[in-house]
Amino acid sequence: MIAYILRRIAQSVLVMLVVALVSFSLFRFVGDPVATMMGQEASQADRVALRERLGLNDPVVVQFAVFIGRAATGDFGISYRLQQPVMELILSRLPATLELALISGVLAFVLGVSLGVYTALNRRGWLSAAIMSTSLIGVSLPTFLIGVLLIWVFAVELQWLPSFGRGEVVTIGFWRTGLLTESGRASLVLPSITLGLYQMTLIMRLVRAEMLEVLRTDYIKFARARGLPNRAVHFGHALKNTMVPVITITGLQLGSIIAFAIITETVFQWPGVGALFINSVQFVDIPVMAAYLMLIALIFVVINLVVDLLYYAVDPRLRVDRANARH
Amino acid sequence: MTKHTPSAGFRRLFASLMLSAATLGVAMTAADANTLRWARVGDALTLDPHSANEGPTSTLLHHIYETLVSRGLDGSLQPRLATEWSIHPDDPAVWVFKLRDGVKFHDGADFTAEDVVASVTRVTAETSDFKGLHTSVAGAEAVDDYTVHIKMKGPTPLYVQNLTNFFIMDKGWIEANGVQAPQDFKAGEEKFTVRNTNGTGPYMLESRDPEVKTVLKVNAGHWAPAPQVTEIIYTPIKEAATRVAALLSGEVDFVQDVPVQDIERLSNTPGVKVTTGPENRTIFFSYDMTSDSLVSLPGDNPFKKPQVREALALTLDRDAIRQVVMRGQSVPGALNAPPFVNGYDAAMDAYGKPDLDRAKALLAEAGYANGFSVDLHCPNDRYINDEAICQAFVGMMGRIGIKANLVSQSRTIHFPAIQNRQVDFYLLGWGVPTFDSQYVFDFLVHSLEEGRGGWNGSRYQNPEVDAMIKSLATETDLAKRDATIADIWKKVQEDRVFLMVHNQALAYAAKDGIDIAVHPENQPHMANVAFK
Numbered sequence: 001m002i003a004y005i006l007r008r009i010a011q012s013v014l015v016m017l018v019v020a021l022v023s024f025s026l027f028r029f030v031g032d033p034v035a036t037m038m039g040q041e042a043s044q045a046d047r048v049a050l051r052e053r054l055g056l057n058d059p060v061v062v063q064f065a066v067f068i069g070r071a072a073t074g075d076f077g078i079s080y081r082l083q084q085p086v087m088e089l090i091l092s093r094l095p096a097t098l099e100l101a102l103i104s105g106v107l108a109f110v111l112g113v114s115l116g117v118y119t120a121l122n123r124r125g126w127l128s129a130a131i132m133s134t135s136l137i138g139v140s141l142p143t144f145l146i147g148v149l150l151i152w153v154f155a156v157e158l159q160w161l162p163s164f165g166r167g168e169v170v171t172i173g174f175w176r177t178g179l180l181t182e183s184g185r186a187s188l189v190l191p192s193i194t195l196g197l198y199q200m201t202l203i204m205r206l207v208r209a210e211m212l213e214v215l216r217t218d219y220i221k222f223a224r225a226r227g228l229p230n231r232a233v234h235f236g237h238a239l240k241n242t243m244v245p246v247i248t249i250t251g252l253q254l255g256s257i258i259a260f261a262i263i264t265e266t267v268f269q270w271p272g273v274g275a276l277f278i279n280s281v282q283f284v285d286i287p288v289m290a291a292y293l294m295l296i297a298l299i300f301v302v303i304n305l306v307v308d309l310l311y312y313a314v315d316p317r318l319r320v321d322r323a324n325a326r327h
Numbered sequence: 328m329t330k331h332t333p334s335a336g337f338r339r340l341f342a343s344l345m346l347s348a349a350t351l352g353v354a355m356t357a358a359d360a361n362t363l364r365w366a367r368v369g370d371a372l373t374l375d376p377h378s379a380n381e382g383p384t385s386t387l388l389h390h391i392y393e394t395l396v397s398r399g400l401d402g403s404l405q406p407r408l409a410t411e412w413s414i415h416p417d418d419p420a421v422w423v424f425k426l427r428d429g430v431k432f433h434d435g436a437d438f439t440a441e442d443v444v445a446s447v448t449r450v451t452a453e454t455s456d457f458k459g460l461h462t463s464v465a466g467a468e469a470v471d472d473y474t475v476h477i478k479m480k481g482p483t484p485l486y487v488q489n490l491t492n493f494f495i496m497d498k499g500w501i502e503a504n505g506v507q508a509p510q511d512f513k514a515g516e517e518k519f520t521v522r523n524t525n526g527t528g529p530y531m532l533e534s535r536d537p538e539v540k541t542v543l544k545v546n547a548g549h550w551a552p553a554p555q556v557t558e559i560i561y562t563p564i565k566e567a568a569t570r571v572a573a574l575l576s577g578e579v580d581f582v583q584d585v586p587v588q589d590i591e592r593l594s595n596t597p598g599v600k601v602t603t604g605p606e607n608r609t610i611f612f613s614y615d616m617t618s619d620s621l622v623s624l625p626g627d628n629p630f631k632k633p634q635v636r637e638a639l640a641l642t643l644d645r646d647a648i649r650q651v652v653m654r655g656q657s658v659p660g661a662l663n664a665p666p667f668v669n670g671y672d673a674a675m676d677a678y679g680k681p682d683l684d685r686a687k688a689l690l691a692e693a694g695y696a697n698g699f700s701v702d703l704h705c706p707n708d709r710y711i712n713d714e715a716i717c718q719a720f721v722g723m724m725g726r727i728g729i730k731a732n733l734v735s736q737s738r739t740i741h742f743p744a745i746q747n748r749q750v751d752f753y754l755l756g757w758g759v760p761t762f763d764s765q766y767v768f769d770f771l772v773h774s775l776e777e778g779r780g781g782w783n784g785s786r787y788q789n790p791e792v793d794a795m796i797k798s799l800a801t802e803t804d805l806a807k808r809d810a811t812i813a814d815i816w817k818k819v820q821e822d823r824v825f826l827m828v829h830n831q832a833l834a835y836a837a838k839d840g841i842d843i844a845v846h847p848e849n850q851p852h853m854a855n856v857a858f859k
């Protein structure tokens with residue numbers, strides 16, 4: 001077990017290094033930061049001087065080595081755009097993204113599983129049909145459009161919810177939370193629905209398909225024959241056995257929610273790391289882009305590691321297989 | 328099989344969801360009559376007054392810091408921290424500024440000539456982003472508490488025009504906080520000035536969360552009459568649809584960057600007022616008119632032939648671009664200078680109707696009866712509908728047989744390519760912060776040399792014109808200088824150095840009852856806002 005974890009951690013470090021290298025070699029195609037950092041009056045000599053000061057004239061390999069060396073000590077440099085330390089910028093934006101991702105993840109999971117179970121059990125009900133067809137919107141409409149539609153209905157027409165921002169925040173230590181104020185919670189509603197809708201649909205359809213499959217199996221028939229109540233059959237036996245793929249997908253989707261919050265954050269002017277990243281790309285703010293990509297890679301790596309370990313815990317067969325394989 | 332009924336639970340779930348949605352409905356409290364909530368596309372990058380020469384940064388800083396002179400709505404210079412300015416009667420290379428008496432910085436320090444001297448030193452420092460506007464400065468000297476001499480390297484009759492974004496800092500505060508130089512990225516440290524301010528302006532920084540919210544409170548000790556707006560809440564909203572929605576839902580009072588496609592709809596919305604006006608920015612095409620070979624057409628350069636340049640001008644339908652691409656929000660013209668710039672000439676700015684037959688004849692005369700094929704480079708994230716303008720022009724050129732292949736890229740790739748002369752046919756926009764034609768000539772017309780011609784991607788080279796441009800910098804007889812400017816424009820138009828499209832227009836939208844005039848440099852000042 002410990003050897004397995006160590007091996008996985010070693011692999012993860014390698015993945016992180018590769019991500020860093022690939023993103024570093026891509027930055028050269030994003031453009032020239034000096035073009036946005038200096039006003040139009042700057043002379044060619046000034047531009048050259050700034051490039052030199054930023055170390056952009058060094059070969060990519062040298063820049064990469066310097067970056068890795070400093071990143072290892074947690075120093076990602078100064079943002080070209082906002083002129084503040086990158087680490088501080090990202091840490092100050094991270095709570096906003098994590099709160100949004102968590103709320104929409106919970107929303108997607110709870111609603112996804114419940115609706116999935118419901119539609120699997122009531123296959124022919126009109127409500128199921130309605131849920132299934134509405135859920136198509138979740139997968140087929142782009143996030144951007146859903147966000148704008150929600151803003152239009154709930155912020156402009158009904159004026160129930162705010163159209164942008166995070167409302168008032170309360171600072172606890174380094175964590176700035178919007179969950180403790182009314183305006184903060186109100187601000188969370190539309191973005192988390194927008195962000196979670198696709199994942200919810202995905203989980204719902206997955207749960208439904210898995211449930212339908214499981215409900216056809218022999219042990220469910222035996223369970224019914226034993227006279228167990230529906231509740232025990234559906235939730236104690238059927239649902240439990242559908243959970244392995246659902247956990248996998250949810251785990252992976254949690255990473256995606258954080259990584260792809262970019263669009264939702266942009267639409268709602270949500271002050272998270274995604275919005276920070278997109279602004280940085282447009283400005284070619286290399287230190288922020290590099291740090292953000294490393295962070296996202298880290299999140300994915302950690303989630304994958306956790307999911308792998310969860311399998312180990314949830315599914316006894318994996319343990320047996322591994323034990324056998326070793327013999 | 329029994330019918331399963333989990334629906335009770337679901338009903339409860341749905342009911343509670345609906346309920347919470349209803350109770351969460353925030354009460355949109357009406358803003359305090361004296362608070363102005365201001366939204367625009369981007370935030371100020373920094374609060375350091377000398378380290379980012381960028382529009383939104385300067386616009387916000389104008390509320391906290393002040394300049395010696397400021398730009399009025401008509402483009403003229405207005406006194407601010409300086410009450411009078413003139414060229415020294417005995418030495419044409421010295422500018423004399425008389426300073427306003429009784430001005431205090433936000434921390435209570437008195438504003439004196441020494442502060443101007445310290446600010447001049449700081450703005451000309453190696454890491455200053457504004458040093459390009461102060462290259463001819465040799466040094467500054469405080470003659471007495473309220474008189475400053477700025478020594479130039481030679482006569483610079485229009486230097487005062489460069490000072491509208493030159494913010495004055497307190498000498499004592501600079502020294503106390505060790506911020507003698509603007510942000511140095513190499514040092515890898517954040518300067519104190521990025522988040523802290525001490526200006527003389529009508530507003531003081533209350534709080535700032537970069538890219539989220541900046542709150543300014545009125546400065547009771549300001550020298551000018553107290554403004555009506557006593558609190559400014561500035562929030563950047565990047566997405567155009569969200570920005571407009573925030574105005575419509577009453578969450579902001581004033582939107583500075585109104586997308587052109589929304590102007591008409593907003594104008595027809597009750598409770599919202601849209602104000603439009605010309606911006607100080609020309610949009611034009613440039614082509615390499617001197618090289619023998621183009622990057623995208625090796626071995627040949629059609630643009631070298633005057634007939635081809637004239638044919639291009641005859642295919643450009645400026646009115647169509649104004650109507651279709653810009654939805655009426657532009658001022659077409661033929662002269663690459665905004666109307667309020669010194670040297671502008673309405674007669675030269677007049678443009679004719681497109682004439683495709685004549686254009687084809689000219690192309691044939693130049694030896695391109697079958698047209699030619701070339702790359703047209705375009706930014707897609709810098710000017711209003713920049714890519715769409717290029718697309719329209721590609722279609723127009725196609726009608727006379729010129730096959731233009733559109734390459735549209737981010738400004739971060741487009742601009743360096745122009746500066747490094749890697750593109751030979753492109754769209755560019757140009758603002759003239761000094762409100763004088765010399766600025767256009769220096770960067771776009773003069774041949775490339777240190778400090779000049781950096782953006783001359785036309786590769787225009789005319790020693791006679793170069794000499795005339797150089798003479799502008801030191802000519803103190805303004806009538807003679809204006810005559811030289813007119814001569815240069817005449818030559819530039821004859822040689823068709825630019826294919827001018829239009830001047831960009833600005834649109835501001837505000838709640839009814841808030842009167843904000845469009846500023847030619849797009850720097851509205853909330854101290855001038857009137858509530859009705």
